[in-house]
Amino acid sequence: MYNLRSKGQGSLEMLVSLIGLVILLLGTVNIFIWINQRMVTRQKDYENSRISAGSDTTGNEIQVDESAYPELDVFK
């Protein structure tokens, strides 16, 4: 009886810890994807604004606008 309860507790702990591990792993992957996408989008916007930035002779600083970029959501 004692052994059975002990075995069940181990499985339960394992289940809880596995859920935690999966969430952590998913969060890590999501962060990685988010950073990656952000960099790709930034590079794309940068390339797209090259002509206007190079043509400007008034000294306007044309930088990539990141205000509309998606926020990080690890549970997505």
Add this chain to the structure above:
Amino acid sequence: MGNYSKGQAILELAIFGSILIMLLGVLISYGIAYSSRQKIMQEAFRKALASAAVSGPNYSGTPISVSHSLLKDIHIPNPSDPFAVGSVTPVSARATVTRNYALDANAENDNELPQMRINLQGYEYGPFKAAGFRNEYNVSENQDNSDQGFSSTVVTPDAFADSAMDDAGNYLWEGNLDKYYEIYGAANVLITGDGECMTEQTNVNPETGQSETSCLKMGKNIQILDSFAGEIYDYGGAVRRCRQIVDVSACTKECERGSGDDCAGTCAKEMNPPNQNTNVYDSTKGGAWYCADYYPHPDGQVSRYVFPKLEQLFGYLTGQDKGLGLQADYAQISSINNKLERTEDTIGINATDTLDWEVNTTRDIVYRDKGDTSGDAPPLRQTVTTNVCAEKDGSGNCISKTQAWGVSW
């Protein structure tokens, strides 16, 4: 046995959990640093592009070259910390843009000199000139420097012309200007006008029989675009330049490396002092003042010298690659004040966790006083402190970060 298996699961969770959290931390810090680097490189280039467009007078096509050094202190959060307090790491980039319709043209006035701007955490410092103009007087052109017998000698103009060349057609009298061209680059040396006559010649006019005096060796006044007369430059480059000026063999080696013609002959010539024969700067002639008062290096090695003016300018800077401008060394002071208040009464428990976290980084921008033409002025230093903290208000001031929770019975 049962106690062992209970502890095993907890231990496994603790070990693998901490490894995973560490992995998460590494990934976040790497990702943020990499992303910040990309962003700052793009920003630096666009800033240089914009500055180059407005640096010239009405963007008239004058040669304008602008360097932008951008540095930001990035907060890398630590996922294992409840407030995500982590480390602060500097990320930097530099971009140079030359906007010019005539790329082969050289700077002719102060506005056209190459410049450097330094941007620290959004605040701009400069522009600092990366080169300057230096005037020298009475530099001889390709004429006599060896007393070929024309001074106070009666010769006819035809005889003068014949004697100017040897049998192989080479000039017998070559001036010192060639050495300036070799060391500074011909494009950076501009003859601004005639100086004084350095050697006079007296001829007898065969028609009138009267003596006529003409100038055989005319001094020229020159303007040099000198990268060591600006506000920002490197120690190593300046020492190398001085060695070329004061040491014939060092000059010859550099010249041969650049496949120059008649390197030994060119380098043997004397520039305005300081030069290979005198170390005293003469303000009436206007030599390379930053090489003045040099003496052989105490270690006795060939072609090694100490240049006191440069030592004064760079003396207190550290590191092997000493250079003016934004210094690589910095002081970082990190302060954390974490206050946990907990009240427990008959209703429940309430807790408030307040964090004041701030990292101040102090850096130096060191540059030369551009008005100094003697090398005696100490370097100018601007100390800049940048600030990173947990949270800032709209005015950019650091504010406390608070977390509160409570439980009612």
